[in-house]
Amino acid sequence: MDIWLTAAAILLLLGLSAFFSGSETALTAMSRAAMHRLAEQGSPGARAALKLSEDSERLIGAILLGNNLVNILSASLATAMLTVLLGENGVAWATLVMTVLVLVFAEVMPKTYAISNPERAATRVAPVISVVVRVFAPVVTVVRFIVRQSLRAFGVRTDPDAHAFAAFEEIRGAIDLHHAEGAVQKDDRDRLLAALDLRNREVAEVMRHRRGIATINADAPPQEILNFCLQSPYTRIPIWRGEAENIVGVIHAKDLLRAVNALILKGGVEAMASFDVSKVAMEPWFVPDTTSLDEQMREFLRRRTHFALVVDEYGALQGLITLEDILEEIVGDIADEHDLEAEGVRPEPDGGFVVEGSATIRDLNRLCEWKLPDEVATTIAGLVIHEAQTIPTVGQVFRFHNFRFEVLERQRNQITRLRVRPLGGAPTQGAA
Known part of the structure; x- marks a missing residue:
C-alpha cells in the first residue's frame, strides 16, 4: 500500500511539474497585445495574465520555485x-526513470502545447498562478534580494523595470519578422514602418526646399497675381514683399477667388485695380526645421491647417511643408489631376537606375530595397557630394557603400541627375 501511495504521489507531482512548466512558457510567450484585447472583451484570465506580466521577475521566481519543489520531491x-x-x-533506476518522465511529460510536452497556444493556455493558468505567486511571495522576495546582491558583487546591476527593447523597436522587429516570413507584404511593411519613423524624422528631411516654392510679389499688379494663382497647380501661394524670402502671407485660392468675385460684383472689372492681396492673405505660420514629423502632423491637425513655412535656427526661410508631404511619407506619392507629374526612378537593363538628384535616400531605399545611409544627407545628390567632399562634374564616377554613382547632369552647383548601380553584394529588387 505504501508503494502504491508513493507512486500516486509521484504522478501527482509530475502533473504539477507539467503545470508549472507549461505556465512559464505560456505566460512568457503570450502576446500582450492579444491579451489586452481579450481583457477588453471581459476575459478574467486575460486580465490576470496581464497583471502577472507586469512583474516578470516575481512571476518567473514563483513558477521556478514551485517547479523545483515538485521536481525535487518527486525525484526523492x-x-x-x-x-x-x-x-x-x-x-540509478530512479535517476533514469525520473529523467525520462520529467523530460517528456513535465517539460517538453507541456511547453510544446503552451508555445503552440500561448494565449489560450495563459488565460487558463493565470488565475491559479496568481495564487501561487501570492503564496510564494515572501520566499521569492528573499531569493530576489540574494540574487541581486550576488550579481552586484560581480559588478552586474539589474533593472527589472527596464525593457530590452522599446515598444516601437519591438513593433518594428515584429513587422520585419513577419515580412521576412511572407505574412506581411512589402508595401504594408513600408507603410507601417514609415508611420513608426515619424517621431524620429525631422521636417527638414521632407520639406520642399525654398528653390522649389512657387511665390509671388505682394506688390505685383492684381491681374498678374490672379493669373499666377490660376495657373499654379497649388492651392496655397506664399506672397513676399521686398525680397523673395520675406514671406508676409499665404494666399488660399478659394479666398482669392471669393475676394475677386465680390469686387467684380460690386464695382465691375475696373474695381480690380483697388484689389489688395494683403487683405486676403492668411498670416504665415513658421515652424523650426528640427520639428519631428509626428509633432508637426499633430500640430497640423490641432490648428486645422495643412501648410507651414520652415525656418532654420537663424529664422531664415528654408522651405515649406504640408500635411500631404507627411502623409506621403507613409502611403507614398499622392497625386491628383492638378499635380505636376514628377519623374521617378527609371531602371536600366544593366541593373542601374537613373534618378533625380533631389530624390530622397529614404524613398530610394524603400523603392529599390537598398540600404544607403541617410544620416549625413537627405537626397542622393547630397550623399554623393558628402562622400566626394566636392561638387562633382558631369561624367565623374564614384564608388562607395557598394554602389556606383555616375553624374549625368549638373546645373551650376546642383547635381540634377545621376546613374546609380548596385555593385556585387548590394541588395536590390528593382523599381516599381
Missing part, C-alpha cells in the same frame, strides 16, 4: 521507492 520519492524495491540499484 522515486529514489526511496525504487531503493526499497531494487536495493542499491534503485538510485
Whole structure:
C-alpha cells in the first residue's frame, strides 16, 4: 500500500511539474497585445495574465520555485521507492526513470502545447498562478534580494523595470519578422514602418526646399497675381514683399477667388485695380526645421491647417511643408489631376537606375530595397557630394557603400541627375 501511495504521489507531482512548466512558457510567450484585447472583451484570465506580466521577475521566481519543489520531491520519492524495491540499484533506476518522465511529460510536452497556444493556455493558468505567486511571495522576495546582491558583487546591476527593447523597436522587429516570413507584404511593411519613423524624422528631411516654392510679389499688379494663382497647380501661394524670402502671407485660392468675385460684383472689372492681396492673405505660420514629423502632423491637425513655412535656427526661410508631404511619407506619392507629374526612378537593363538628384535616400531605399545611409544627407545628390567632399562634374564616377554613382547632369552647383548601380553584394529588387 505504501508503494502504491508513493507512486500516486509521484504522478501527482509530475502533473504539477507539467503545470508549472507549461505556465512559464505560456505566460512568457503570450502576446500582450492579444491579451489586452481579450481583457477588453471581459476575459478574467486575460486580465490576470496581464497583471502577472507586469512583474516578470516575481512571476518567473514563483513558477521556478514551485517547479523545483515538485521536481525535487518527486525525484526523492522515486529514489526511496525504487531503493526499497531494487536495493542499491534503485538510485540509478530512479535517476533514469525520473529523467525520462520529467523530460517528456513535465517539460517538453507541456511547453510544446503552451508555445503552440500561448494565449489560450495563459488565460487558463493565470488565475491559479496568481495564487501561487501570492503564496510564494515572501520566499521569492528573499531569493530576489540574494540574487541581486550576488550579481552586484560581480559588478552586474539589474533593472527589472527596464525593457530590452522599446515598444516601437519591438513593433518594428515584429513587422520585419513577419515580412521576412511572407505574412506581411512589402508595401504594408513600408507603410507601417514609415508611420513608426515619424517621431524620429525631422521636417527638414521632407520639406520642399525654398528653390522649389512657387511665390509671388505682394506688390505685383492684381491681374498678374490672379493669373499666377490660376495657373499654379497649388492651392496655397506664399506672397513676399521686398525680397523673395520675406514671406508676409499665404494666399488660399478659394479666398482669392471669393475676394475677386465680390469686387467684380460690386464695382465691375475696373474695381480690380483697388484689389489688395494683403487683405486676403492668411498670416504665415513658421515652424523650426528640427520639428519631428509626428509633432508637426499633430500640430497640423490641432490648428486645422495643412501648410507651414520652415525656418532654420537663424529664422531664415528654408522651405515649406504640408500635411500631404507627411502623409506621403507613409502611403507614398499622392497625386491628383492638378499635380505636376514628377519623374521617378527609371531602371536600366544593366541593373542601374537613373534618378533625380533631389530624390530622397529614404524613398530610394524603400523603392529599390537598398540600404544607403541617410544620416549625413537627405537626397542622393547630397550623399554623393558628402562622400566626394566636392561638387562633382558631369561624367565623374564614384564608388562607395557598394554602389556606383555616375553624374549625368549638373546645373551650376546642383547635381540634377545621376546613374546609380548596385555593385556585387548590394541588395536590390528593382523599381516599381
